[in-house]
Amino acid sequence: METALWHPFSDMAMVRGEEFVLERGEDVWVYDAAGNRYLDATASLWYANAGHGRAEIADAAAEQMRTLAGYSIFGDFANEPARALADRLAGLAPMPGAKVFLTTGGGEAIDSAVKIARRYHVAQGRPERVHVISRTNSYHGTNGIGTGVAGIEANRTGFGEYLPSSSRVAYDSVDALRDEIRRVGPERVAAFLVEPVIGAGGVLAPPEGYLRGVADVCREYGVLLIADAVICGFGRLGTWFGVERWGVEPDLVTFAKGVTSGYLPLGGVVVHGRVAEPFWDRPGTTLRHGATYSGHPACCAAALANLDILERDNLIERGRLLESELAAALQPLSGHSLVCEVRAGVGLLAAVELRPDLLDRLPSAVSDLSLLVRQQGVLTRTLGKGLAVSPPLTIQGAQIDEIARAITAGLDELA
Numbered sequence: 149m150e151t152a153l154w155h156p157f158s159d160m161a162m163v164r165g166e167e168f169v170l171e172r173g174e175d176v177w178v179y180d181a182a183g184n185r186y187l188d189a190t191a192s193l194w195y196a197n198a199g200h201g202r203a204e205i206a207d208a209a210a211e212q213m214r215t216l217a218g219y220s221i222f223g224d225f226a227n228e229p230a231r232a233l234a235d236r237l238a239g240l241a242p243m244p245g246a247k248v249f250l251t252t253g254g255g256e257a258i259d260s261a262v263k264i265a266r267r268y269h270v271a272q273g274r275p276e277r278v279h280v281i282s283r284t285n286s287y288h289g290t291n292g293i294g295t296g297v298a299g300i301e302a303n304r305t306g307f308g309e310y311l312p313s314s315s316r317v318a319y320d321s322v323d324a325l326r327d328e329i330r331r332v333g334p335e336r337v338a339a340f341l342v343e344p345v346i347g348a349g350g351v352l353a354p355p356e357g358y359l360r361g362v363a364d365v366c367r368e369y370g371v372l373l374i375a376d377a378v379i380c381g382f383g384r385l386g387t388w389f390g391v392e393r394w395g396v397e398p399d400l401v402t403f404a405k406g407v408t409s410g411y412l413p414l415g416g417v418v419v420h421g422r423v424a425e426p427f428w429d430r431p432g433t434t435l436r437h438g439a440t441y442s443g444h445p446a447c448c449a450a451a452l453a454n455l456d457i458l459e460r461d462n463l464i465e466r467g468r469l470l471e472s473e474l475a476a477a478l479q480p481l482s483g484h485s486l487v488c489e490v491r492a493g494v495g496l497l498a499a500v501e502l503r504p505d506l507l508d509r510l511p512s513a514v515s516d517l518s519l520l521v522r523q524q525g526v527l528t529r530t531l532g533k534g535l536a537v538s539p540p541l542t543i544q545g546a547q548i549d550e551i552a553r554a555i556t557a558g559l560d561e562l563a
């Protein structure tokens with residue numbers, strides 16, 4: 149039956165009256181209203197890292213709601229879950245003296261990070277540093293700044309200009325970043341945004357030496373490096389914030405999704421002590437930015453309970469332990485007549501990309517395939533040119549094989 153619910157990123161003319169309604173979840177499984185069971189091969193939208201149905205997280209949030217459901221942290225107001233979460237994340241972050249700015253999700257974290265970067269430069273007497281550089285294929289959410297810097301062009305076009313002083317460089321080239329900084333003028337560049345592994349833009353791991361290289365270029369020109377760990381954090385790449393794998397020390401890290409495993413909305417920015425310093429040490433240097441639900445106690449309580457689980461069940465390391473198993477299971481699909489490439493092997497995420505001639509001939513091929521795979525009892529996420537796989541970190545070997553089997557069956561049926 150049709151409802152008034154408008155779905156994000158969805159062709160409502162097709163979806164209306166045809167919704168796929170899910171009712172409950174347990175570990176890697178979700179169930180629809182008819183009781184059919186599906187293997188959640190994408191952890192919803194890359195976020196259910198601890199798996200579904202964790203009563204401990206629900207209990208922690210409910211207990212906090214009964215005690216103090218919500219209260220703002222503007223000015224000197226605070227609550228214990230927000231204080232504890234900030235300290236815990238700062239302690240885990242790959243940069244010294246970190247401070248944590250909390251948001252309600254990843255897109256708001258991106259906008260916050262860029263605004264913090266620009267205000268940092270103002271506080272350092274360099275107000276002309278406003279330009280932001282991002283990468284082709286990048287996805288940084290759909291808030292104003294995230295839309296302005298989007299590397300997936302379809303997400304930027306048709307909305308007007310959100311961030312006039314911004315540009316994009318090839319996602320895999322350190323030289324392209326250096327050239328662009330020189331073209332714009334280093335004295336005008338505020339920040340460079342980088343997803344450690346590009347997610348929505350196609351699951352693209354960085355070439356050898358890329359992250360180290362761009363970190364060095366940023367340092368050389370005084371450009372702040374913002375690592376967008378919204379997908380890559382909390383175990384997806386086998387570390388807390390993804391970037392640690394490459395030994396890089398970013399200036400700011402954005403996070404969301406896995407921080408609560410999606411049980412409640414929460415995100416934020418971890419800020420290097422050096423970048424936070426003017427705001428923390430100089431009275432009058434106020435960041436006039438923030439949102440009503442920043443530091444929401446119930447969301448923070450859910451995050452703390454989720455971090456307890458990730459730690460207790462050793463789930464962070466599993467992102468790395470399972471990466472070769474996932475790659476080994478999916479790699480044979482690259483021999484399928486409809487597939488041009490399987491990208492896997494860095495973290496518990498992968499993409500199966502369809503051949504360009506198929507996409508030209510059958511524009512609906514990706515969504516058709518995801519429906520066929522769903523009919524096999526496995527949920528995947530559609531990308532521009534293929535399917536993404538990023539299961540909960542609790543997934544077992546036989547379930548990884550089941551994902552490969554279902555995608556193969558879907559491809560065979562599409563062929």
Ligand code: PLP
Binds near residue numbers: 287290376379415
């Ligand atoms: N950054 C990255 C890398 C993302 O993948 C996403 C969402 O998928 C975002 C930012 C935006 O996060 P949110 O959807 O919570 O606003």
